[in-house]
Amino acid sequence: MSPNVKHRERNRRAARWLLGLSLVAALFFGVRVGLDMVYWNDPKHHEQQLEPWMTIGYVARSWMLDPRKLRDALALEPVPDRKTSLGHLARQQNIDFETYALRVMDVIARQKAATE
């Protein structure tokens, strides 16, 4: 076999491998898109959840609450730490995020009930 032919054969094999890997990746993401659709068709999964990046302003807007009242209820300083995230607040108070999120959810539920 001449070096040129060998070279081309190796190149072809590389191309086939890349094709195989691309197909596997496409299939993987295709299946995930399908699973996303199934997940979203279930109304149980339409509820909003608290996440570490959320700010107080964001939470107030999403649950249609007064941001100042929400801050008061969470015992936060009125203005200086306006730009802080829930994850950051949890860390400052030395509790894990899930526990802190439950506490915030509790406040949200109470304030929601008060406004209705």
Added chain:
Amino acid sequence: MTEVALEWLPVYGLPVLVLIIGLGCLGAPAPASLTLLICGSLIAAGDFSGAQVYVTSLVAAIFFDHAGYAVGRWGGARLAHWRIPLMDRARHMLKTRGGMAVFLTRWLLAPLGPGVNYMAGVVAMPLRRFTPFDIAGEVVWVTLYLGLGYVFGSYVSQISEVLGDITGFLAFAVLAWLLWRFIRSDLKR
């Protein structure tokens, strides 16, 4: 790591945004699209200034795409002389349809973006073609993701997951199609 980076985003703002977008443009597994969605929803909540975030994201994305291009161009100079069919094909593709490839891999086929940046540099695609298509594509990406975050604020992580899966599927399906066409034409020769 992602979680931590995202919770620092509201606290430190734009530098965190630039860092995540930069890493994403260079191909590191950074959640750049999710970050834009979150910024969109934080703009809606009044925590970020829309104009500042928009301009910063756009400039960061364009800058780091060009950084990837530069690495390919000067770091991969030796690769450019590889006379193997797969490389010739990539060179030919980028020469004839490179503009469209750059534009679409900014947003619709986003997972291929970093690879296309490096590759465009390696085959020395002229900057007068790379830059305008890069800018156009990044304008679409930034506008689309900030806009979706602004409108659908409460569901950003879910939206990000769905969009990530859709762009992943499209990107690898297109890549597979291109490779299949290459293999077929290579066998005919």
